[in-house]
Amino acid sequence: MSSEFSGVTDVRDRLTAAGYLPDEAIETVVYLAERLRKPILVEGPAGVGKTELAKAIATARDADLVRLQCYEGLDEAKALYEWNYKKQLLRITHARGGDVAGGEAWDEVEDDLFGEDYLLERPLLKALRNPRQTVLLVDEVDKVDFEFEALLLEILSDFQVTIPELGTVTGTHHPIVVLTSNNTRELSEALKRRCLYLYLDYPSVEREKEIVLSRVPEAPEQLAEQLVRIVRSLRQLELKKPPSISETLDWTRTLLALGFEHVDEQVAKSTMNVLLKYQQDVDKATGHLRLPPSPEMN
Ligand SMILES: Nc1ncnc2c1ncn2[C@@H]1O[C@H](COP(=O)(O)OP(=O)(O)OP(=O)(O)O)[C@@H](O)[C@H]1O
Ligand SMILES: [Mg+2]
Known part of the structure; x- marks a missing residue:
């Protein structure tokens, strides 16, 4: 079993080895979360690597990943x-x-x-009782209601739960907990207070390019650079759904599959639907893009 993170640099090295490229804020929060035994609350727009971060921490720590996918109406029976x-x-x-x-x-x-x-163990109980080091991912916690949030809070503060018929179950290892939120509603002050807060935003051009090259290693560097810059400029427009890292990766794979090594106007137009999911966004984007025209067909 791999050891605890020894420092911020160690976090960086091990997350990178797990295929996740962190920035300084991520490294620091992950390190502190383990040291201080505090959950991480990750917020940010869709597709910026919130869920993936939890998976990468699990790989980096050689830990089991236990995932609780939240949804409206999730209750104790399904969670505990x-x-x-x-x-x-x-x-x-x-x-x-x-x-x-x-x-x-x-x-x-x-x-x-x-x-x-006769006991059906659900993710929260599983994370508590797992004999191996565990990363507990509570994904999209903003989807649950306040009552469930209170229960979660209780478990996260004591790392124990009482089952009337069985007694009190206390966690063996302290799991590393990652909560993600898309910010569809405000979480309670109490929950926020208990967590280390991490806001994941769209990455810088350099970092996104690195992410593309690491996830799609067959992509030529120049193409990656060009794509990332275009995506970046699209994010400046007021779009209904700006393209995320997921979409940048999809776009890269699409262009490679179609055999394009660089993007011109025609290529961009014909593949824009991979990047943008609303016609009004596509219209807006094509109006804005300044790309070299496609070579004339002879
Ligand atoms: N720092 C990173 N290093 C490597 N890959 C990344 C990084 N950030 C994001 N990705 C890639 O972006 C994709 C989307 O990430 P993820 O699914 O974690 O987003 P999310 O923030 O959880 O989105 P949603 O809010 O829609 O659930 C992943 O497939 C992952 O490959
Ligand atoms: Mg997610």
């Missing part, structure tokens, strides 16, 4: 644990119909019913 009713029912039926003469004591049956075999 629930009892396997079907199996319990079978057990009861079996006790009744089976050994009638022997007369199985109800107490025994009941003990069984709320034992380990």
